[in-house]
Amino acid sequence: MNRNAFNTVLLASASVLSLFGAACAEPKNQPWAMRTIARDYTFAVRDDEGAVVVEGRTVEASELNKGRLAYVHYCYACHGMNGDGRGPASIGLRPSPRDFRMAAYKFDTVSEGLPNDIDFKRIIKGGLHGTAMLKWDITSVELDQVIQFIKTFPKAPCNAFVDVSPECVDKLEHYPDSSLEEKLGSVFEDTIVKLKPSEAKLGLQVGQPKPTGEPIVKQHYDENDDVVVDAPADPWLGKDAEAVKTGEELYHFKFECTTCHAHYLTRKAIYDYKVAREPQAVVSYRTAMFYAVPQPNAVPLFGVATMPPDFTMNPIRSMRAGSELPDLYRLIAAGVGVMPTWAQAAKPEELWALAHYVKSLAELRSPANTGKRDALKATLHGDNFVPPPPPKKEEPAVTDEGAGGGDAAEKKDGEASTGADAKVDAKKADDKKGDDKKTDKKAAKKGVK
Ligand code: HEC
Numbered sequence: 168m169n170r171n172a173f174n175t176v177l178l179a180s181a182s183v184l185s186l187f188g189a190a191c192a193e194p195k196n197q198p199w200a201m202r203t204i205a206r207d208y209t210f211a212v213r214d215d216e217g218a219v220v221v222e223g224r225t226v227e228a229s230e231l232n233k234g235r236l237a238y239v240h241y242c243y244a245c246h247g248m249n250g251d252g253r254g255p256a257s258i259g260l261r262p263s264p265r266d267f268r269m270a271a272y273k274f275d276t277v278s279e280g281l282p283n284d285i286d287f288k289r290i291i292k293g294g295l296h297g298t299a300m301l302k303w304d305i306t307s308v309e310l311d312q313v314i315q316f317i318k319t320f321p322k323a324p325c326n327a328f329v330d331v332s333p334e335c336v337d338k339l340e341h342y343p344d345s346s347l348e349e350k351l352g353s354v355f356e357d358t359i360v361k362l363k364p365s366e367a368k369l370g371l372q373v374g375q376p377k378p379t380g381e382p383i384v385k386q387h388y389d390e391n392d393d394v395v396v397d398a399p400a401d402p403w404l405g406k407d408a409e410a411v412k413t414g415e416e417l418y419h420f421k422f423e424c425t426t427c428h429a430h431y432l433t434r435k436a437i438y439d440y441k442v443a444r445e446p447q448a449v450v451s452y453r454t455a456m457f458y459a460v461p462q463p464n465a466v467p468l469f470g471v472a473t474m475p476p477d478f479t480m481n482p483i484r485s486m487r488a489g490s491e492l493p494d495l496y497r498l499i500a501a502g503v504g505v506m507p508t509w510a511q512a513a514k515p516e517e518l519w520a521l522a523h524y525v526k527s528l529a530e531l532r533s534p535a536n537t538g539k540r541d542a543l544k545a546t547l548h549g550d551n552f553v554p555p556p557p558p559k560k561e562e563p564a565v566t567d568e569g570a571g572g573g574d575a576a577e578k579k580d581g582e583a584s585t586g587a588d589a590k591v592d593a594k595k596a597d598d599k600k601g602d603d604k605k606t607d608k609k610a611a612k613k614g615v616k
């Protein structure tokens with residue numbers, strides 16, 4: 168960033184703002200980023216070890232105003248003067264820029280609660296590849312100021328992504344009017360009104376800022392203030408091929424990442440794998456199994472249905488050059504937006520194997536591997552294998568329609584199964600139901616029994 172240009176903008180914005188300040192009180196419905204911040208804010212934070220700082224962090228108004236000017240310079244075009252993700256350059260962007268009033272983030276390391284500053288620093292410095300959100304090469308001081316400023320946007324009074332009632336429209340029209348601002352406060356200075364035992368244990372008291380989320384994966388800053396992921400040691404070092412093979416198996420079978428993401432194994436390979444382990448297995452496939460399944464349940468949080476990436480085609484947004492494996496470990500462990508955390512379900516060596524596998528797929532995007540990638544795609548899409556009927560017969564046919572999750576448009580191919588297999592089938596559907604409850608509730612809506 169060119170310092171002089173920045174200073175000019177600072178001066179220009181400062182004089183515009185001081186004009187308002189000098190001539191009259193700022194108009195009531197002045198967009199948030201145009202208003203001078205007049206008070207200090209106390210935000211919830213964790214220290215560099217990830218421990219809750221009980222008293223929070225108080226950021227002075229003067230710092231926040233510097234952050235505000237940096238925001239107007241670098242960020243508002245997409246994220247909007249009111250932090251609503253509707254800046255002039257946001258039109259048509261997919262994914263859309265984040266609405267900072269919604270308290271919903273994707274690429275943090277917390278499964279619940281608000282991200283920590285170290286997450287913001289990693290995201291803003293590292294960028295989100297394949298989206299309009301670039302890497303921001305700004306000084307550490309500016310970065311911190313802008314991060315503190317984006318925490319000041321008053322909470323959304325209602326969910327504009329799903330609520331189209333006249334009341335909501337009216338409230339948003341007046342956002343952020345000063346009465347709302349007092350009533351709602353900002354998302355990050357939310358205070359504790361009732362104490363949970365876990366919060367009492369941390370030494371927190373009623374009225375203190377609600378802690379930000381507990382990091383699932385630790386991170387620290389290196390000497391250049393870049394964020395380093397502290398994943399446990401990679402047990403597959405030097406055994407990459409083995410890791411990729413294990414990861415492939417975990418991805419397709421144990422964790423069924425393919426409920427949402429594309430399959431990268433042929434129908435035949437999937438059949439062989441399942442039948443080798445369970446001769447009675449009824450193998451069926453979701454339609455469009457070589458494509459990802461859109462996730463409409465992301466709409467209330469992010470405004471648009473999200474598409475799980477095809478790792479051989481789409482950039483992995485939060486994977487930074489030079490930190491591919493630890494970043495994959497971090498994001499698979501912690502989850503991404505509507506993608507759940509896998510930290511409880513998977514052991515560290517499994518998470519690492521998945522990271523190696525996804526990296527091997529992502530490497531197919533390099534120009535040197537185009538031939539290999541196209542060959543894989545051709546094999547997958549050219550695969551017309553139909554599983555032979557399972558060994559036993561004679562009882563009423565049951566299909567396992569619905570067990571695969573996916574969105575409403577997705578249908579199973581619906582092979583019939585025999586009575587003996589029906590049990591296996593029902594059990595699978597049951598297992599699946601448990602999974603889907605954890606991950607996403609769509610399957611329940613579809614009536615998985
Ligand atoms: C050219 C448009 C554009 C600009 C300018 C921009 N962003 Fe973004 N930003 C986006 C988009 C698009 C996303 C959503 C990406 C996604 O969902 O994958 C995003 C997402 C984010 C997120 C949320 C990440 C998460 O984990 O959910 C943060 C925080 C953020 N931006 C901060 C900033 C800051 C701070 C600036 C200014 C320094 C900035 N952005 C400038 C487009 C932009």
Ligand code: HEC
Pocket residue numbers: 273418422423424425426427428462473474475476482483484485486495498499503504505506507509521525606607
């Ligand atoms: C419930 C559906 C679902 C399941 C199951 C799922 N994912 Fe995802 N995944 C998503 C979605 C949706 C995104 C894109 C999120 C976004 O951009 O908002 C995603 C994104 C990703 C990304 C890219 C993250 C980035 O920074 O761009 C990786 C890598 C990934 N998933 C790996 C996995 C692995 C490995 C598994 C299985 C252990 C898995 N996913 C299971 C829905 C899912």
